[in-house]
Amino acid sequence: MLSPTKPGFKKPDLTSNTGGIISPNPFWLASAPPANSGGQIMRAFDAGWGGAVWKTLGQPIQNVSSRFGAVGWNGRNGVGFNNIELITDRPLETNFREIYEVKKRYPNHAVIVSLMVETREEWKEIIQRSEDAGADGLELNFGCPHGMCERGMGSAVGQEPKINERITGWAKEFAKVPVLVKLTPNVGDIRPHGLAAKRGGADGVSLINTIKSIIGVDIDTFVPQPIVGNLSTNGGYCGVAVRPIALHMCASLAREPDFRLPISGIGGIANWRDAVEFMLLGSSSVQVCTEVMLKGYRIVEDMIQGLEGWMMDKGFTKLDDFVGKSIPHYSEWGDLDLNYETVAKINPVSCIGCQLCMVACDDGAHQCIHPNADAAIRVPVVDESECVGCNLCQIVCPVQGCITMEPVANGFPTASWNDHVEHGKVLRPKKGAH
Amino acid sequence: MSVLPENRSETVFKDFKPALTAKQAIVEANRCLYCADAPCIKACPTSINIPEFIRKIGTGNVAGSAKTIFESNVLGSSCARICPVEVLCVGDCVYNEMGVPPIEIGKLQRYATDTAIAEGWEFFEAGPDTGKSVGLIGGGPASLAAAHRLRRFGHRVTIYESRQILGGLNTYGIAPYKLRADAAVDEIEWLMKIGGIEVKTGVSVPVDLSWDALLAKHDALFMGFGLGPDSAMALPGGDLAGVEGAVEWIERMKLGLVDVSSIRHALVIGGGNTAMDAVRELCGLGVQNVSLVYRGTEAAMSGYAHEWTEAKNEGVAALWQTLPVAFEGTSGLCATRCVRLDEAKRPIAGSEFTIPSDLALIAIGQAKIGDLCAGLGIALDTGKVVVGPGGQTTHPKVFAGGDCVSGGQEVVNAVAEGRDAAIAMDALFREGRL
Numbered sequence: 001m002l003s004p005t006k007p008g009f010k011k012p013d014l015t016s017n018t019g020g021i022i023s024p025n026p027f028w029l030a031s032a033p034p035a036n037s038g039g040q041i042m043r044a045f046d047a048g049w050g051g052a053v054w055k056t057l058g059q060p061i062q063n064v065s066s067r068f069g070a071v072g073w074n075g076r077n078g079v080g081f082n083n084i085e086l087i088t089d090r091p092l093e094t095n096f097r098e099i100y101e102v103k104k105r106y107p108n109h110a111v112i113v114s115l116m117v118e119t120r121e122e123w124k125e126i127i128q129r130s131e132d133a134g135a136d137g138l139e140l141n142f143g144c145p146h147g148m149c150e151r152g153m154g155s156a157v158g159q160e161p162k163i164n165e166r167i168t169g170w171a172k173e174f175a176k177v178p179v180l181v182k183l184t185p186n187v188g189d190i191r192p193h194g195l196a197a198k199r200g201g202a203d204g205v206s207l208i209n210t211i212k213s214i215i216g217v218d219i220d221t222f223v224p225q226p227i228v229g230n231l232s233t234n235g236g237y238c239g240v241a242v243r244p245i246a247l248h249m250c251a252s253l254a255r256e257p258d259f260r261l262p263i264s265g266i267g268g269i270a271n272w273r274d275a276v277e278f279m280l281l282g283s284s285s286v287q288v289c290t291e292v293m294l295k296g297y298r299i300v301e302d303m304i305q306g307l308e309g310w311m312m313d314k315g316f317t318k319l320d321d322f323v324g325k326s327i328p329h330y331s332e333w334g335d336l337d338l339n340y341e342t343v344a345k346i347n348p349v350s351c352i353g354c355q356l357c358m359v360a361c362d363d364g365a366h367q368c369i370h371p372n373a374d375a376a377i378r379v380p381v382v383d384e385s386e387c388v389g390c391n392l393c394q395i396v397c398p399v400q401g402c403i404t405m406e407p408v409a410n411g412f413p414t415a416s417w418n419d420h421v422e423h424g425k426v427l428r429p430k431k432g433a434h
Numbered sequence: 435m436s437v438l439p440e441n442r443s444e445t446v447f448k449d450f451k452p453a454l455t456a457k458q459a460i461v462e463a464n465r466c467l468y469c470a471d472a473p474c475i476k477a478c479p480t481s482i483n484i485p486e487f488i489r490k491i492g493t494g495n496v497a498g499s500a501k502t503i504f505e506s507n508v509l510g511s512s513c514a515r516i517c518p519v520e521v522l523c524v525g526d527c528v529y530n531e532m533g534v535p536p537i538e539i540g541k542l543q544r545y546a547t548d549t550a551i552a553e554g555w556e557f558f559e560a561g562p563d564t565g566k567s568v569g570l571i572g573g574g575p576a577s578l579a580a581a582h583r584l585r586r587f588g589h590r591v592t593i594y595e596s597r598q599i600l601g602g603l604n605t606y607g608i609a610p611y612k613l614r615a616d617a618a619v620d621e622i623e624w625l626m627k628i629g630g631i632e633v634k635t636g637v638s639v640p641v642d643l644s645w646d647a648l649l650a651k652h653d654a655l656f657m658g659f660g661l662g663p664d665s666a667m668a669l670p671g672g673d674l675a676g677v678e679g680a681v682e683w684i685e686r687m688k689l690g691l692v693d694v695s696s697i698r699h700a701l702v703i704g705g706g707n708t709a710m711d712a713v714r715e716l717c718g719l720g721v722q723n724v725s726l727v728y729r730g731t732e733a734a735m736s737g738y739a740h741e742w743t744e745a746k747n748e749g750v751a752a753l754w755q756t757l758p759v760a761f762e763g764t765s766g767l768c769a770t771r772c773v774r775l776d777e778a779k780r781p782i783a784g785s786e787f788t789i790p791s792d793l794a795l796i797a798i799g800q801a802k803i804g805d806l807c808a809g810l811g812i813a814l815d816t817g818k819v820v821v822g823p824g825g826q827t828t829h830p831k832v833f834a835g836g837d838c839v840s841g842g843q844e845v846v847n848a849v850a851e852g853r854d855a856a857i858a859m860d861a862l863f864r865e866g867r868l
């Protein structure tokens with residue numbers, strides 16, 4: 001149970017610093033529709049957001065209609081979200097005037113301007129104008145996976161370390177404020193791209209942008225979604241469904257010894273818990289797009305309160321107390337202890353007898369959950385001698401906390417695959433491999 | 435504040451609407467749509483931000499959830515149990531429009547607030563002393579809500595309560611299957627932790643303390659004295675033992691012991707919510723035959739239909755269009771003589787009959803006692819205190835709220851009116867107009 005904000009209790013300091021961009025809290029709007037205009041961003045700041053990355057500026061484009069699609073699950077809309085919209089469609093002058101107005105009214109909030117242009121001259125000019133308008137930082141959009149990449153921008157840059165490094169270098173040459181490079185997840189390994197940004201001189205990176213996707217197909221008209229007349233195109237995937245991919249990319253860079261740059265984490269953040277996970281894996285700030293699109297700026301009240309409560313509970317007074325704290329717990333597979341053993345235990349009191357665990361183990365795992373010998377009892381029985389400790393039953397069980405995975409004292413000392421290969425350490429006998 | 439006796443007849447009652455477990459609360463919370471401009475908020479007289487507190491339960495921020503509730507309604511734990519949610523927030527949940535069961539808002543509110551009270555979480559601090567002082571007459575929900583809010587603003591407050599115990603009808607009037615007196619008292623003790631709420635019990639105003647003395651001592655007064663004793667029926671035999679006012683009997687049952695062991699047939703006369711409670715309370719205490727005697731039809735009853743449905747389920751009988759004309763008996767009540775009424779509520783000649791009864795509770799309303807502040811020269815309307823915006827009476831230093839203004843509503847209305855009067859007083863104090 002979280003601690004509350006007690007009177008007289010010292011609240012933790014949520015001030016966040018991402019490569020020199022300071023904001024009163026780590027919650028930023030990602031560059032996307034919620035950060036499209038000054039009026040919106042001011043409302044977001046009033047609601048509690050600490051920063052905003054302005055909707056990407058460049059040569060204003062023309063968007064299609066329609067442009068979003070989503071997958072729902074179990075009555076929840078938008079668990080995964082997809083879009084085929086491009087960068088800003090508003091005149092640059094309007095955007096810069098509004099940036100100026102926002103900064104004048106909110107001097108302590110972070111306004112980061114996202115940019116995407118082509119030539120060195122264009123980069124020089126747009127950076128100059130962004131700084132003149134009062135930008136606290138710049139974010140180079142090397143991530144958009146549709147529309148812009150065909151024009152040689154967005155993920156076309158993010159997928160080519162050399163171009164990434166060159167353009168980052170230009171930006172650093174012209175910019176006085178910190179520069180973040182927003183990376184695309186549409187690559188096999190994120191590390192070369194983060195390192196390219198570092199070589200270019202970036203002050204930090206933001207990740208992830210959206211993942212190339214087709215969200216669905218209308219099986220009556222045969223047109224994929226979202227439909228534009230009788231055609232569609234691939235778009236960018238985001239929302240809570242992408243969080244695991246984003247967490248992995250964030251952690252990959254955070255634990256890369258040659259990298260060591262601040263990270264602004266993005267991808268599927270819907271509440272304070274998700275934000276904490278990104279921060280534990282090395283993010284100094286977090287950005288949100290889809291959940292704000294679905295639920296509004298108001299979600300930030302709980303994000304701030306939840307984060308504060310969690311920090312007080314853990315005794316953390318500032319963000320640096322825990323940013324990256326999970327990185328030492330993230331290792332290569334070869335270093336995992338093969339002699340560590342868990343088995344599933346069912347709590348017969350909370351079990352509701354749905355037997356989902358049984359069918360899952362039977363058909364999808366190792367056939368070691370069996371009906372109770374007494375047919376009148378619906379609580380199944382785990383054969384612990386056969387259970388491989390895979391977690392599947394725990395994952396399917398609808399009752400939170402009903403199935404627990406309990407460590408077994410099997411008497412074998414720690415031995416990883418690497419230990420075994422290099423030092424001949426003894427591995428415990430395999431289970432469920434007959 | 436005096437403590438409650440251990441032995442109270444009300445303790446035999448179990449919760450009619452049981453509390454949610456943590457698991458149930460999370461499942462239910464995740465069902466809420468987090469509506470914008472939510473109709474449930476509009477249906478709550480204290481305008482609790484319902485979607486926000488529910489979302490916080492879903493993210494595990496239970497402390498933040500309770501804070502959101504108490505921010506608007508400092509008796510949020512009592513109200514969670516006793517509000518007629520069927521005709522308030524739950525009745526207006528958008529799921530009703532979809533034909534899907536509405537969100538159990540009251541139960542979720544109880545989950546969050548009960549957790550906060552049990553954990554001893556505190557959310558509010560008294561403001562810096564302003565030197566202004568308010569006297570509150572009556573220690574019921576209206577005055578408690580006003581006093582708490584005034585303390586948050588830093589004003590000094592003294593509650594004058596004629597009884598020995600605080601909470602008004604919320605402590606001694608609510609049906610115990612909704613809220614028992616001990617839970618009501620726990621919540622009051624919790625809200626008192628803000629500090630500086632001075633309480634003088636056993637002081638009946640203006641008998642024990644004159645209006646002049648109060649006006650000399652305080653910068654403003656708040657009238658929260660509620661309603662008076664049960665209205666009586668001037669009938670032959672009305673003074674027999676066994677003929678009692680319902681609210682008076684309920685108070686004895688809640689704060690002490692009533693002996694119903696010899697009651698074979700009890701009547702409750704009336705058709706409002708006090709009558710609905712009284713019949714169910716008699717059933718719950720084990721009285722075999724309980725009948726409601728009402729002068730109108732079932733459809734015309736002012737008591738809530740959902741309460742009457744439960745009463746019927748519990749075995750209560752009803753005599754519609756029936757009026758008692760005399761109570762009969764020698765040492766105590768033995769029978770009640772009644773007459774049938776026609777559509778226009780006129781007695782039907784020759785329709786008189788007698789029903790055996792050894793207890794008759796009269797639940798035809800409570801007296802309006804506004805006259806007690808006649809000495810202040812404030813305007814009254816049939817015994818109710820007349821107020822303008824912010825609960826200001828025609829005397830600029832005197833404010834009022836709750837049942838003494840409305841003539842009898844719900845606890846949640848009294849809380850809203852007390853809180854809003856405090857806000858109005860604070861504004862006038864700060865503008866130097868009070």
Ligand SMILES: Cc1cc2nc3c(=O)[nH]c(=O)nc-3n(C[C@H](O)[C@H](O)[C@H](O)COP(=O)(O)OP(=O)(O)OC[C@H]3O[C@@H](n4cnc5c(N)ncnc54)[C@H](O)[C@@H]3O)c2cc1C
Pocket residue numbers: 516517518571572573574575576577594595596597600601602603604607608609612637638639640658659660661681684707708711806835836837838842843844845846848
């Ligand atoms: C039987 C019954 C059941 C009810 N059930 C519900 C329910 O389930 N849900 C719900 O929301 N509402 C219910 N109500 C209504 C609810 O209790 C009231 O609307 C609410 O308590 C009104 O609050 P109040 O502060 O205005 O007055 P009260 O609660 O009446 O408090 C007034 C206080 O003032 C004190 N007082 C009176 N005169 C003086 C004086 N001269 N000097 C000093 N002190 C004085 C009284 O002792 C009392 O403590 C019920 C009411 C009754 C009668």
Ligand SMILES: Cc1cc2nc3c(=O)[nH]c(=O)nc-3n(C[C@H](O)[C@H](O)[C@H](O)COP(=O)(O)O)c2cc1C
Pocket residue numbers: 030031032033055056081082083085086087088114141143144182208209210237238239240242266267268269287288289290291
């Ligand atoms: C409709 C839409 C438009 C977007 N536009 C931009 C953009 O202009 N520039 C940019 O850098 N990212 C853009 N993004 C990507 C988001 O900023 C973010 O990186 C991504 O959605 C992942 O975060 P989320 O899961 O919180 O949505 C857009 C995303 C969406 C859904």
Ligand code: SF4
Pocket residue numbers: none
């Ligand atoms: S959300 Fe607004 S802009 Fe978008 S399709 Fe609906 S009505 Fe149109």
Ligand code: SF4
Pocket residue numbers: 346347350351352353354355356357358378379380393396397398399402403
């Ligand atoms: S899935 Fe969970 S609740 Fe269902 S039978 Fe298995 S242990 Fe019981």
Ligand code: SF4
Pocket residue numbers: 465466467468469472473474475484485488526527528529537539
């Ligand atoms: S109306 Fe119902 S679904 Fe909507 S916010 Fe209120 S409780 Fe939730």
